[in-house]
Amino acid sequence: QEELEESGGGLVQAGDSLRLSCVFRERPFGEFAMGWFRQAPGQEREFVAAFRWRDRGSYYADSVKGRFTISRDNAKPTVFLQMNNLKPEDTAVYFCAAGWPAGSLRVSASSQYTYWGRGTQVTVSS
Numbered sequence: 001q002e003e004l005e006e007s008g009g010g011l012v013q014a015g016d017s018l019r020l021s022c023v024f025r026e027r028p029f030g031e032f033a034m035g036w037f038r039q040a041p042g043q044e045r046e047f048v049a050a051f052r053w054r055d056r057g058s059y060y061a062d063s064v065k066g067r068f069t070i071s072r073d074n075a076k077p078t079v080f081l082q083m084n085n086l087k088p089e090d091t092a093v094y095f096c097a098a099g100w101p102a103g104s105l106r107v108s109a110s111s112q113y114t115y116w117g118r119g120t121q122v123t124v125s126s
Contacts, residue, residue, distance in 0.1 A: 002117070006096045008081075009120035016124070017084045022096030022117060024077040028053050031100045033107055034079040035059075036070070038092035038122075045095065047108035051079055052101075059107045064090075086124045093119040 008020035024034060035050030049070040050059045058070050069082045077098075083090065099113035106112045 003115045004096050004098055004117040006094075006117040006120045009094060009122045011123045011125065012086055014087055014124055014126050016086055017082070018086065018122060019083070020081040020094055020096075020120060020122075022079050022081075022098075024098045024115070026077075026098075026115075028077050028098075030054070031102070032098070033101050033113075034072070034077070034096065034098045035107060035113065036079075036081050036094055037097055037110055038090075038094045039119075040092040043092075045110055047110070048094070049081060050101075050107040052104065052107065053077075055104075057104060059104070061108070083122070086122075088124045088126045090122060091124050092122060094122050095119045 005023045033052045036048040039045040051070045067085045071080050096117035097113035098115040101107045101112035
């Protein structure tokens with residue numbers, strides 16, 4: 001059984017919206033955070049957004065600010081990524097991550113996360 005279970009994704013047109021979900025099967029503690037990263041073909045994995053449980057802080061890459069919103073459901077550790085006004089350049093495999101980043105300044109570093117989902121494809125046509 002995977003620690004992270006992702007859902008959502010798909011094929012949409014530019015300007016459309018999608019919502020990704022990710023459930024964590026362990027109990028969060030300490031400086032726990034969940035986030036989303038994405039990887040387009042031929043490119044490195046990049047940070048998209050993250051949510052820290054302790055201070056309820058949300059963090060975003062500049063490329064998605066104002067369009068994407070990350071939120072959580074604490075009852076069953078879950079994060080949602082609401083993606084609005086999608087653009088073709090948002091096309092990528094989106095990976096959910098969970099872990100204990102060493103401070104808010106480290107939430108965008110993939111090395112700070114312990115668990116990773118298998119990824120879900122998001123394709124935005126122009």
